Amino acid sequence: MKILAVGSIAFDTIKTPFVSGKNVLGGSLTYFSLAASHFAKIYPVGVVGRDFKPKHFKLYRKHNINSQGLTRAAGKTFSWSGQYDYDFNNRKTVYTHLNVFANFDPVLPTAYKSIPYLFLGNMDPQLQLNICRQTANPRLIVADTMNYWIERKRKELLRTLRLIDILIINDAETRQLAKEHNLYKAARKIVSLMKPTRRGGSPTLIIKRGEYGLLMFTRKNWFSLPAFILEDVFDPTGAGDAFAGGFVGFLSRQKHLNEKSFRKATMYGTIMASFCVEQLGPKKLITLKRRQIQERFKKFKKLFALI
Amino acid sequence: MKILAVGSIAFDTIKTPFVSGKNVLGGSLTYFSLAASHFAKIYPVGVVGRDFKPKHFKLYRKHNINSQGLTRAAGKTFSWSGQYDYDFNNRKTVYTHLNVFANFDPVLPTAYKSIPYLFLGNMDPQLQLNICRQTANPRLIVADTMNYWIERKRKELLRTLRLIDILIINDAETRQLAKEHNLYKAARKIVSLMKPTRRGGSPTLIIKRGEYGLLMFTRKNWFSLPAFILEDVFDPTGAGDAFAGGFVGFLSRQKHLNEKSFRKATMYGTIMASFCVEQLGPKKLITLKRRQIQERFKKFKKLFALI
Numbered sequence: 001m002k003i004l005a006v007g008s009i010a011f012d013t014i015k016t017p018f019v020s021g022k023n024v025l026g027g028s029l030t031y032f033s034l035a036a037s038h039f040a041k042i043y044p045v046g047v048v049g050r051d052f053k054p055k056h057f058k059l060y061r062k063h064n065i066n067s068q069g070l071t072r073a074a075g076k077t078f079s080w081s082g083q084y085d086y087d088f089n090n091r092k093t094v095y096t097h098l099n100v101f102a103n104f105d106p107v108l109p110t111a112y113k114s115i116p117y118l119f120l121g122n123m124d125p126q127l128q129l130n131i132c133r134q135t136a137n138p139r140l141i142v143a144d145t146m147n148y149w150i151e152r153k154r155k156e157l158l159r160t161l162r163l164i165d166i167l168i169i170n171d172a173e174t175r176q177l178a179k180e181h182n183l184y185k186a187a188r189k190i191v192s193l194m195k196p197t198r199r200g201g202s203p204t205l206i207i208k209r210g211e212y213g214l215l216m217f218t219r220k221n222w223f224s225l226p227a228f229i230l231e232d233v234f235d236p237t238g239a240g241d242a243f244a245g246g247f248v249g250f251l252s253r254q255k256h257l258n259e260k261s262f263r264k265a266t267m268y269g270t271i272m273a274s275f276c277v278e279q280l281g282p283k284k285l286i287t288l289k290r291r292q293i294q295e296r297f298k299k300f301k302k303l304f305a306l307i
Numbered sequence: 308m309k310i311l312a313v314g315s316i317a318f319d320t321i322k323t324p325f326v327s328g329k330n331v332l333g334g335s336l337t338y339f340s341l342a343a344s345h346f347a348k349i350y351p352v353g354v355v356g357r358d359f360k361p362k363h364f365k366l367y368r369k370h371n372i373n374s375q376g377l378t379r380a381a382g383k384t385f386s387w388s389g390q391y392d393y394d395f396n397n398r399k400t401v402y403t404h405l406n407v408f409a410n411f412d413p414v415l416p417t418a419y420k421s422i423p424y425l426f427l428g429n430m431d432p433q434l435q436l437n438i439c440r441q442t443a444n445p446r447l448i449v450a451d452t453m454n455y456w457i458e459r460k461r462k463e464l465l466r467t468l469r470l471i472d473i474l475i476i477n478d479a480e481t482r483q484l485a486k487e488h489n490l491y492k493a494a495r496k497i498v499s500l501m502k503p504t505r506r507g508g509s510p511t512l513i514i515k516r517g518e519y520g521l522l523m524f525t526r527k528n529w530f531s532l533p534a535f536i537l538e539d540v541f542d543p544t545g546a547g548d549a550f551a552g553g554f555v556g557f558l559s560r561q562k563h564l565n566e567k568s569f570r571k572a573t574m575y576g577t578i579m580a581s582f583c584v585e586q587l588g589p590k591k592l593i594t595l596k597r598r599q600i601q602e603r604f605k606k607f608k609k610l611f612a613l614i
Contacts, residue, residue, distance in 0.1 A: 086488050181393050183518075184538050211490075212519040213533065224533030224611050226520065231491050304531050 001040040001252050004112050004138070005032050006131050007121020007241070008101055009046045009070070013081035013094070014281060018234045024281035025056060027078060028121030028144065031238035034285040035245025035272040036119075037064040038293060040252040043112050045069035045131075049077035049100045063286070069109055073100040088236045089210060108134045117252045119244060120164070122146050125156035132163045137198065140257055142166040142248050144240065150176050158193060165197045166262075168206045168244055183207070187217040199257055206247075206266065208240055214266060218259055225266050228274040228300050235280050239273040242285060246272030271296050308347040308559050311419050311445070312339050313438050314428020314548070315408055316353045316377070320388035320401070321588065325541045331588035332363060334385060335428030335451065338545035341592040342552025342579040343426075344371040345600060347559040350419050352376035352438075356384035356407045370593070376416055382407040395543045396517060415441045424559045426551060427471070429453050432463040439470045444505065447564055449473040449555050451547065457483050465500060472504045473569075475513045475551055490514070494524040506564055513554075513573065515547055523573060525566055532573050535581040535607050542587045546580040549592060553579030578603050 010027035014020060033042040042065045048056075050072065057067050078101035081094035105127060114136045120128045120143040128143055135141075141164040149157055150173060157177075161167065167190065171183060178186035187205050194203030202218035209215070213226040247269030254261045271293060278284045317334035321327060340349045349372045355363075357379065364374050385408035388401035412434060421443045427435045427450040435450055442448075448471040456464055457480060464484070468474065474497065478490060485493035494512050501510030509525035516522070520533040554576030561568045578600060585591045 182538070182540075184536050209519065212516065213531070215533075215536070222536060222610060224520070224536070226522075226531030226533060229491050229522070229529060229531070231489070233489075303529060 002043060002115045003036055003040050003117040003119060003248055003252050004043045004045065004108075004115035004135070005029055005036070005119040005121065006045045006106060006127075007032060007119075007123060008078050008104075009048050009052070010078040010080050010101075011051070012079070012237060012281065014235055014237050015083045016088075016235050017084070017086055018232075019280040021280045023079070025059070026080070026238060026281055028238075028241045031241035031276065031282055031285070032119055032121060032245040032248075033060065033065045034063060034282050035242040035276065036249035036252075037245075038272070038288065038290055039246070039249025039268075040064075040117075042066065043069055043115055045106045045108060045112065047071045047073050047100050047104050047106070049073060049075045052077050059286070069106075069112060071106070073103075075100040082237065084236065088233060091236075106131065116140070117248055118142070119248050120144065120160075121241065122149075125149050125153045125160045128160045129156060129163065132160070139199070140165050140248070140251060142168065142244060144168050144244060145173065145177075147173055147176055161190070161193050162195045164194070164203075165199075165201075166204045166206060167194070168208060168240070168247070170208045170210075170240075174205070174207050183215070184222075187215065187222070191217050191219055201258055204259075204262060208243065210236070210239075214270070216262065216266060221259065223259075223263055223266075225263075225270060226304055228270055228296065228303075230274055230278065233277045236277050238282060239276050242276035242282075243269040243273040246270070267297065267300060268293075271300060309350060309422045310343055310347050310424040310426060310555055310559050311350045311352065311415075311422035311442070312336055312343070312426040312428065313352045313413060313434075314339060314426075314430060315385050315411075316355050316359070317385040317387050317408075318358070319386070319544060319588065321542060321544055322390045323395075323542050324391070324393055325539075326587040328587045330386070332366070333387070333545060333588055335545075335548045338548035338583065338589055338592065339426055339428060339552040339555075340367065340372045341370060341589050342549040342583065343556035343559075344552075345579070345595065345597055346553070346556025346575075347371075347424070349373065350376055350422055352413045352415060352419065354378045354380050354407050354411050354413070356380060356382045359384050366593070376413075376419060378413070380407040380410070389544065391543065395540065398543075413438065423447070424555055425449070426555050427451065427467075428548065428551075429456075432456050432460045432467045435467045436463060436470065439467070446506070447472050447555070447558060449475060449551060451475050451551060452480065452484075454480055454483055468497070468500050469502045471501070471510075472506075472508075473511045473513060474501070475515060475547070475554070477515045477517075477547075481512070481514050490522070491529075494522065494529070498524050498526055508565055511569060515550065517543070517546075521573060521577070523569065528566065530566075530570055530573075532570075532577060533611055535577055535603065535610075537581060537585065540584045543584050545589060546583050549583035549589075550576040550580040553577070574604065574607060575600075578607060
C-alpha cells in the first residue's frame with residue numbers, strides 16, 4: 001500500500017460564485033496525494049519554491065504523505081489562478097506561472113523506484129516517460145494528460161501511452177487525442193494505441209465527464225458510472241486529481257487488478273471527487289474521516305442500485 | 308396492458324451529418340406509440356391532416372396501435388423540420404408548421420377514458436389538463452413538456468404537475484421550471500410542486516440528459532442511469548418520446564408501481580431510445596423485434612453492473 005505520485009504543487013488563486021481564496025495549496029500532486037492518503041502511504045515527487053513553508057510540509061506529513069521526494073528549488077512555487085461562473089464547466093484561467101515547475105525533471109529517490117503503484121499527473125509526456133523509465137516495473141501505472149500536450153507533444157504522449165495501464169482524461173481530450181468525434185470510436189481507438197498490460201489485462205481508458213460521471217473503456221467492454229450528485233458544489237478545482245487519488249488509492253489495497261476492481265475503484269474515485277468539490281481547494285480532503293468515505297460509498301452504491 | 312397516449316403526429320424533414328429525409332412520419336405520439344407498442348396495446352389520441360394516407364394508418368394498426376382516436380381534419384398534418392450538426396445536442400429548427408395541430412383539443416373516445424396508463428406528450432399544458440379531467444382516475448399519468456410552455460403557460464403547467472405522477476423533461480427545462488440553477492435543488496423543488504400520487508407514492512421527476520443518461524428524483528431519493536452508448540448514432544429525433552414509450556410500456560406490465568419498478572423502467576426507456584437513434588426517424592422502432600430488446604437489456608445491465 002505505497003503509491004508513488006509525480007505532478008505539480010501549486011499555490012492557486014480561485015474564484016467561484018460561492019467561495020474564493022488566494023494562494024491556496026493545490027496542484028495535481030496535492031489533490032491526488034491528499035485523496036489517496038485515505039487509502040495508502042503516498043510518496044509524492046514534486047518541486048516547490050522558497051515560498052513553500054514548513055507548515056505546508058507539515059500538512060503533507062500529517063496526512064501519511066512522505067516529503068522526501070519534494071525538492072525545494074530557488075524561485076517561486078508554481079502558481080495558477082482560475083475563475084468559474086455558475087456553470088462549473090466554464091473555467092477561465094486568469095494566469096499560469098510555472099516558476100520552479102518549468103525546470104521540473106525529477107530523479108526518483110532510490111527507495112521510491114520499487115514502489116508498485118505509480119500515478120503520473122498532468123505534465124509534459126517526456127517527463128512522464130523519463131519517470132516510467134526510472135521505475136522497476138510497477139504493478140500499475142495510471143496517467144493523466146491535457147489538450148496542451150495532445151497538441152504539442154503528441155509523439156511523446158503516444159509513447160507514454162504504451163507504457164501505462166490506465167489513462168484518465170475528459171471527453172474533449174478523448175476526441176482530440178483520437179482525432180475522432182464519436183466518443184465510443186475515439187475511446188476504442190485510444191485503447192488500441194495502448195499496450196496490453198504487464199498483468200496481461202486490457203489497457204483501460206477512463207473518461208471523466210464532470211457532473212455527468214464517467215465512462216471506462218477496455219478493449220472488450222465499456223462501463224459507465226454517474227457522478228455523486230451534491231446539493232452544494234463550491235469549487236471544482238482538483239476534482240479530477242481527487243478522483244485519481246481515490247481510484248489508485250483503492251486499487252493499491254486490492255489483491256486483483258482487473259475490470260471488476262477497476263469498476264469498484266471508479267466509485268471510490270467518484271466519492272473522493274465529490275468530497276473535494278464541497279469546499280474551497282483541498283480543504284475537505286484534509287479534514288475528511290475514513291468513516292465519512294465509507295458512509296458515502298454505501299449511500300452511493302444504494303442510490304444507483306437497480307435491485 | 309393498455310396505454311392511452313396523447314400528442315402530436317407530424318411529417319418531419321430531418322437533416323443530420325449522416326442521414327436525411329423528407330416528410331418522415333414523426334411527432335411525439337408516433338415515437339411514443341411505436342416504442343410502447345413492443346410492450347402493450349396503444350390507444351393514441353391525435354389529429355392528422357388530409358395528407359395522412361391509409362398506409363400511415365395501416366402502419367399504426369400493424370404495430371398494435373389502435374387508430375380510433377386519430378382524427379383526420381381538414382388541412383395539413385403538423386410538419387417540422389430540423390437540422391443537427393456533429394454535436395447532436397445542437398439542434399436547429401428550420402420550421403414548425405402546426406397546421407391541424409393548432410386547433411387540437413381532443414375529446415376522448417368513451418372506451419379510452421378508463422385506460423389505466425396515460426402518457427401526455429409535449430403540448431399546451433391546458434390541453435394536458437383537459438385530457439386528465441376526461442379520464443377515470445388512471446393508475447399512472449406520465450407527462451412531458453418543454454421550454455415554450457414553461458415560459459408561456461407556467462400557471463397551467465403547475466396545475467398539470469399536481470395531476471400527474473411522473474414528469475419527464477431535460478436539464479435545461481428542469482432549471483427553467485424550478486427557477487434554480489443547481490440541478491439537485493431544482494429537481495427537489497419540482498418534486499415538491501407535484502402532489503403525492505394516487506398510489507400513495509412520491510411524485511417523480513425524470514431528467515433526460517441525452518448521451519449522458521438520466522437522473523430520477525423522488526421526494527426522498529435520487530437515481531442515475533447512464534445512456535446506452537452506441538458506436539453509431541444517426542438521428543436523435545424522437546429519442547425522448549421513444550424513452551417515454553419504453554418506460555411507460557414496461558410499467559404497464561408491472562404489478563407494482565414503485566421506485567424499484569420505475570428504476571427498471573428507465574432501463575427499458577433508455578434501450579428504446581438507443582434503438583430509436585440508430586436509424587432515420589422511427590425506422591428502427593418499426594422493424595425492431597422483441598428479442599433484440601431483451602438482448603440489449605441484458606447487455607446493458609451487464610455493462611454497468613458493478614458486481
